[in-house]
Amino acid sequence: MTSPWGHSADLARFYTVTEPQRHPRGYTVYKVTARIIVWRxxxxxxxxxxxxxxxxxxxxxxxxxxxxxxxxxxxxRFDKTVIEERRQCAEDLLQFSANIPALYNSRQLQDFFKGGVISDGSELIGPAEAY
Amino acid sequence: MTSPWGHSADLARFYTVTEPQRHPRGYTVYKVTARIIVWRxxxxxxxxxxxxxxxxxxxxxxxxxxxxxxxxxxxxRFDKTVIEERRQCAEDLLQFSANIPALYNSRQLQDFFKGGVISDGSELIGPAEAY
Structure with a gap:
């Protein structure tokens, strides 16, 4: 399900509800985690x-x-250092966005995570070639 | 940051970029994980x-x-079995929604994860009392 290729592999959603805790105001709260995985x-x-x-x-x-x-x-572009630099930059970009509502609520970021659904894992309709 | 109460504790976002892999078509893909946590x-x-x-x-x-x-x-409502039943029902509901675009793309589900931002962790403006 989280493999980078094949059908419906582009996007995978997971939800968990864990750690019920008593809130100081008297009710019980549950920790809800949504996890979305895409390959980019x-x-x-x-x-x-x-x-x-x-x-x-x-x-x-x-x-x-x-x-x-x-x-x-x-x-x-297949050198380990180049790949690691790109990975780090990608993570920095996303983590920076995580603190700014104008960014994490943007249509562009939503599309980045949604895009995988549309392509349906088809190898024929891939993104433009990177260089 | 993921505590159920206190300032900016209601919603927390995390992104990671991991596991670079060579795609059969010749380019490198990265696994992007977005994790959103809310307390409900x-x-x-x-x-x-x-x-x-x-x-x-x-x-x-x-x-x-x-x-x-x-x-x-x-x-x-503070019995362990009641709490566990509610937790399980909540998880079932979310996991069921994860397979149906009309549900996981809905404004209602988005609001469920966004709502925490608005309340700003204030104890004065809590949700309506559960019973």
Whole structure:
């Protein structure tokens, strides 16, 4: 179900309800966790980075704090260091967005997680080639 | 951060990017996990159940498959068995919704996860009393 290829592998949803606790006000609360998994490539992250950067710039009139993204490279894109740099940049971008409502509520970020449904795992309709 | 009470404790977002893998088509894919945590009580789940049941009924013209929800009770709502039954019903409801786009894309389910932001963890503006 969480394999990066094959049918309905692009997006997987999980929900759990755990840890019932007594709230100080007297009722019981439950911890609800929603987990969404998608498999994405460099060009998808690069596109998301550009979109969120624009939203952030329009909202805050400055872009100093916005995390940079790994530049594209013709050679070495399968090198371990290049892959790790891209992974780290992707994670930084998402974690930065997690603190800013204008970003984590954006249609662009929702599309990033929804996109997998549409492609239906078909290998024929893949995203544009990364380089 | 994931405590059920206190400031900005109602909702917490986490993103990770892990497990880079070579796709058969030649590019690298990364596993993106988004984790959203909210703390909710019985009356919140009960409301969500009613809303999703209506959407499901309108979409499919039958409601046999829709999971039932634990009935409210005046006595014993802090009994372990009552709490466990509610937890299980809540989890069943969410997992059932995870397979049906009309439900997991619904505004109602989004509101269920978003609601925490609005209350800002304030104890003064709590949800209506469960019974």
């Amino acid at each position: 490539r460099y060009s998808d992250f690069k596109k998301l980075h550009r979109e969120l950067w624009q939203i952030h710039r329009n909202a805050f009139r400055h872009s100093e704090l916005f995390p940079p993204f790994a530049k594209g490279t013709v050679f070495g | 009580r019985y009356s919140d789940f009960k409301k969500l159940h009613r809303e999703l049941w209506q959407i499901h009924r309108n979409a499919f013209r039958h409601s046999e498959l829709f999971p039932p929800f634990a009935k409210g009770t005046v006595f014993g």
